[in-house]
Amino acid sequence: MSLNLCRLREFMKREELDVVLICSPENIYHFSGFWGKNYIQDRDVFYAFHIVTGKKSALIIPKFEKGMFLLYKPKVDKVLYYGEYPVQDEPKEQVYEDLLSALDSFIHSEGLGEGRIGLDPLMPWPLVEKVKERFKGSSFFNVGCIFRAVRAVKTDEEINRIRKAVEIAESAFRDMLKEVKAGLTELEVASLLAKSVAKTVGADIKFIDLESGERSAFPSEPSINRLKDGDVVRVDFGVEWKHYCCDISRVLVVGEPTKEQIAMHRALDEAGKKVIRNMKPGVKACDLYRLGFNHVKERFPKYRRLLLGHGIGKEIHEVPDLTPWDSTTLQSGMVITSESAWMRYGLGAMNIEDVVVVTEGEPEVLSTLDRGIYVV
Secondary structure, eight states: OHHHHHHHHHHHHHHTOSEEEEOSHHHHHHHHOOOOTHHHHHTTOOOOEEEEESSOEEEEEEGGGHHHHHHHOOOOSEEEEESOOOOTTOOOOOEESSHHHHHHHHHHHTTOTTSEEEEOTTSOHHHHHHHHHHTTTOEEEEOHHHHHHHHHBOOHHHHHHHHHHHHHHHHHHHHHHTTOOTTOBHHHHHHHHHHHHTTSTTEEEEEEEEEEGGGGGSOOOOOSOBOOTTOEEEEEEEEEETTEEOOEEEEEESSSOOHHHHHHHHHHHHHHHHHHHTOOTTOBHHHHHHHHHHHHHHHOTTOOOSOSEEEOSSSSSEEEEOSTTOOOBOOTTBEEEEEEEEEETTTEEEEEEEEEEOOSSSOEEOOOSOOSOEEO
């Protein structure tokens, strides 16, 4: 992900930062390409650093992660190991006692012991205090806004991974349609999606929001409720492929949809398409929200909704958000969902969500599923 590192350094230069310390799994992977094995077992253990200076980058990881380093081949200038992990007949190399000792060695070797240091906003407070104590002559800054800005614009490789996630998700949705019927529980329908996704090695279900009937007005989890005639079924789910996600939503109705359901769905569909057509560089996220919201509001005066889409990438929700208050200006390379949704207490919910790439020309819609109502 060398382009991401270049963009990070541009921000560092602008903010006059000498060093950035990255410690959260997603951010380490984004800027270095490294993913630790231990994240699978306990992803909340912060035990690694990706250090970026104006000219160099280094990775500090436990010795037992050497196998993952050799597997992922991260783009760094130097790797520093810490902690004991004895392997018979291994070549001798320097291994530091702990994470901070390795960090101290690299920072001082670069002559940056009293520099301006940017900290990952997800760094646990006890670790922040230890870093500040170790480098008392330095000044520290939260670089969360920089990370969000860099991650918002995707490289071609990142877009291709999201594209693949969409393909896997849509295949799973089509497989589910072949077997879904009245009488199945929400959990059984969700398992049809998960079973199909599992057929692709390396793909994982990121989440499944699948609710039927009046319960679908509130996002939750699939339950033992059985699908019955007249139910609106909201299917909103995401698939992860090589650490990148998609987020897709469609509407099922058990039996023939009512005139009101058809009218509401049509309004949501039209609003979503209008938002997608206007996803272009220079447009503000809040203006896209107003465009979609007003379209539905004019037809259904009681309509209420605060989110009509969001950025997507390594995580399901990234910047920008299509809300009334997000003034982020769209840039080419952003990947954003258009999520037209309606929640009505006592009756249920509808979601139509597609994944879209912002380009210099027309927006590229990665989703290909029909946006209509699926009658079960």
